[in-house]
Amino acid sequence: MELYPIPQPTEISEREKEDAMGAYLMMFASAALGLPFPIFNLIASVIYYFVNKSKGRFVQFHSLQSLYSQLPVSILNSILVIWALVNWIKNHPFTNLFWGLLFTAIIFNIVYFIFSIVGAVKAHNGRFYYFLFFGKLSFIQAYRKKDAPKANELVNEPPKF
Amino acid sequence: MKKVFVELLILLGIGGILWAIFALVIKLPERPTLISAETEKAIGSKMYNQILEMNGYEAINNQIIDSILLATEDSLMANLPNSQFTYNISIVNSETVNAFALPGGYIIITKKMVQLCDTPEELLSVICHEIGHIEKRHVITRLVKEVGLKLLTSNDSYVSGEIARQLLSQKFNRSQEEEADMFSCSLMLKMGLEPRTLATVFRKLKEQNSNNELQNFELISSHPNLDKRISYVLAYKIPHNFKAQKSSLNLNLLKEEISNN
Numbered sequence: 001m002e003l004y005p006i007p008q009p010t011e012i013s014e015r016e017k018e019d020a021m022g023a024y025l026m027m028f029a030s031a032a033l034g035l036p037f038p039i040f041n042l043i044a045s046v047i048y049y050f051v052n053k054s055k056g057r058f059v060q061f062h063s064l065q066s067l068y069s070q071l072p073v074s075i076l077n078s079i080l081v082i083w084a085l086v087n088w089i090k091n092h093p094f095t096n097l098f099w100g101l102l103f104t105a106i107i108f109n110i111v112y113f114i115f116s117i118v119g120a121v122k123a124h125n126g127r128f129y130y131f132l133f134f135g136k137l138s139f140i141q142a143y144r145k146k147d148a149p150k151a152n153e154l155v156n157e158p159p160k161f
Numbered sequence: 162m163k164k165v166f167v168e169l170l171i172l173l174g175i176g177g178i179l180w181a182i183f184a185l186v187i188k189l190p191e192r193p194t195l196i197s198a199e200t201e202k203a204i205g206s207k208m209y210n211q212i213l214e215m216n217g218y219e220a221i222n223n224q225i226i227d228s229i230l231l232a233t234e235d236s237l238m239a240n241l242p243n244s245q246f247t248y249n250i251s252i253v254n255s256e257t258v259n260a261f262a263l264p265g266g267y268i269i270i271t272k273k274m275v276q277l278c279d280t281p282e283e284l285l286s287v288i289c290h291e292i293g294h295i296e297k298r299h300v301i302t303r304l305v306k307e308v309g310l311k312l313l314t315s316n317d318s319y320v321s322g323e324i325a326r327q328l329l330s331q332k333f334n335r336s337q338e339e340e341a342d343m344f345s346c347s348l349m350l351k352m353g354l355e356p357r358t359l360a361t362v363f364r365k366l367k368e369q370n371s372n373n374e375l376q377n378f379e380l381i382s383s384h385p386n387l388d389k390r391i392s393y394v395l396a397y398k399i400p401h402n403f404k405a406q407k408s409s410l411n412l413n414l415l416k417e418e419i420s421n422n
Contacts, residue, residue, distance in 0.1 A: 001162070072172075072176075090336065091299070091302065091334065091336060091337060092336070093191035093297075094189070094190070094191050095191065096184045096185070096187065096188070096189075097180075097184050099183065099184070099187045099189045100179075100180045100181070100182075100183035100184025100185075100187060101180055101183075101184075102183075103179075103183040103187060104176060104179040104180045104183055107179060108176070132168050132171065132172055133165060133168035133169045133171075133172050136164070136165045136168065137165055140162070140165070
């Protein structure tokens with residue numbers, strides 16, 4: 001896999017740093033809407049990504065990382081909201097499986113929150129910060145050379161001097 | 162790239178393990194309500210007197226009845242170790258067949274209901290059904306939904322009188338009735354009694370109902386029809402080696418005492 005060169009903090013403009021930081025702070029702006037309907041956070045992140053993806057690979061990486069890392073938390077929160085509503089309306093019991101998932105979601109939300117804060121600070125300083133799984137996935141997507149030859153493709157090379 | 166998906170598996174694994182641990186360790190109520198058990202008991206106590214007054218019921222008691230009911234309550238409580246409530250069973254002088262649960266552990270059974278039962282197990286199966294509604298918090302949950310928390314905890318006697326009337330017209334839905342029926346079966350089994358006795362009571366109520374005597378009886382007036390309920394109670398699975406015992410409740414003496422009162 002061929003990658004574009006990774007920029008150093010001094011090579012990144014202040015504007016790019018601020019936009020990259022903004023990707024993580026999006027969640028605060030959409031938190032009020034996101035509480036009853038967690039899917040709003042996700043929609044806000046998707047919009048932010050498409051608006052900012054042309055502003056450079058550094059911004060693209062941080063926006064993607066913020067968007068991807070929000071996916072499991074938003075899905076988990078949405079499942080819990082729907083589950084609770086169904087239980088409440090149909091008067092079904094709140095089983096241990098529900099409470100177990102609720103506490104798991106709380107832990108995931110806290111971890112996501114802490115990582116997002118660290119990610120925002122690092123982005124503001126022009127640094128990269130890789131979350132588990134989502135960090136690598138976002139980096140590949142933002143920095144992979146799409147027109148690079150594939151591994152099994154024949155490539156012409158100049159003679160070795 | 163392979164490493165990326167290994168990280169995804171790690172993440173999913175952490176999530177799954179956390180879910181399993183929390184599901185096993187955390188014990189929270191199945192029916193969380195905005196009302197604590199203590200507040201529910203206070204509401205129930207207030208309603209108990211109002212309902213007796215509204216219907217012109219009088220609790221039938223003498224030393225013998227009280228001691229029989231107390232022994233019954235004790236044996237029920239011994240099989241409900243995690244209950245938040247202390248059960249208080251009353252028999253009232255009414256000539257209609259009825260039994261109902263009030264918030265906080267109050268159960269009212271009419272004289273005619275007791276007389277309808279031929280065995281102590283039949284009476285206990287009805288009491289266990291009502292306990293099911295209280296334990297599963299059907300009564301208080303429905304009241305909170307219909308009346309609202311603020312009015313429910315109001316000290317205004319006019320308001321609480323209206324709420325008590327609402328409670329009497331309250332009908333449980335299909336799943337709540339089924340849950341209370343199954344609760345009755347499981348509690349009867351725990352007590353070593355025939356868990357399917359409720360089916361006998363339903364059959365008797367069905368016979369009575371054909372005479373249109375039981376229009377407003379909570380136990381049968383809600384959705385699931387009696388035939389269906391009889392069949393699922395009869396289908397209740399009991400352990401292979403289970404041998405039903407006889408209840409120590411002296412029903413004949415109880416009937417005799419309430420008739421003399």
